[in-house]
Amino acid sequence: MAVQLFNKTSRLTQAVELVNGLDDSKFPLLLSRILQKIHLKDEETFTPEEESKLQVSLSLDKLELKFVLECLSFILEQAAYHLAKPNVLSQQLKQLKMNEKKVSAVVDAWTNNAKEVTKKLRERTLAPKELSSVSWELHMELAQSNLIKQKRLLGLIELGLTPETEDKIQIQFDHKQLFSFYKQLETIQSQLDSLH
Numbered sequence: 001m002a003v004q005l006f007n008k009t010s011r012l013t014q015a016v017e018l019v020n021g022l023d024d025s026k027f028p029l030l031l032s033r034i035l036q037k038i039h040l041k042d043e044e045t046f047t048p049e050e051e052s053k054l055q056v057s058l059s060l061d062k063l064e065l066k067f068v069l070e071c072l073s074f075i076l077e078q079a080a081y082h083l084a085k086p087n088v089l090s091q092q093l094k095q096l097k098m099n100e101k102k103v104s105a106v107v108d109a110w111t112n113n114a115k116e117v118t119k120k121l122r123e124r125t126l127a128p129k130e131l132s133s134v135s136w137e138l139h140m141e142l143a144q145s146n147l148i149k150q151k152r153l154l155g156l157i158e159l160g161l162t163p164e165t166e167d168k169i170q171i172q173f174d175h176k177q178l179f180s181f182y183k184q185l186e187t188i189q190s191q192l193d194s195l196h
Helices: 010-020 027-037 048-058 062-081 086-095 100-123 175-195
Strands: 130-145 148-162 169-173
Touching: 010 062, 027 062, 027 100, 048 062, 062 100, 086 100, 169 175
Parallel strands: none
Antiparallel strands: 130 148, 148 169
């Protein structure tokens, strides 16, 4: 049985109704542009000027256009995530009540671009920042109360991130916390190793 790509929510249903009302001749161009930019996490698909022109061209207001672009991006991202076969994508878009011409255009766009899109999405990082450096220090707190000596060891770890920023993340651990963190890192490492 095929994986369910979409949950039929009222929001998705409303967006599909807007998509169904779009000009059939302009729709493939819209899909093409979304597919070109879908892997760029921090970049909008269209500039504000282009969006203004699109609103006029597609007879949508600003909110409706945003809704349509989010819907189409979601559909294509789901197709990429599940590596959807064209017939499965077609069937599930029809279940959302997308009209035949729009379904055909989405499936054609997906079929022609799937390999390139999935390749680019794999290369995209999940987080906007990556670890660039790690430094650490050991601190000892000493106290004396009624001639009873106490000492508390603390580890201070500083994480540098890219893109380079002024801020660095500093984390302070006592022995128990550091050991727990270490165990979690070991678990992550073993899971990464098992994927290779």
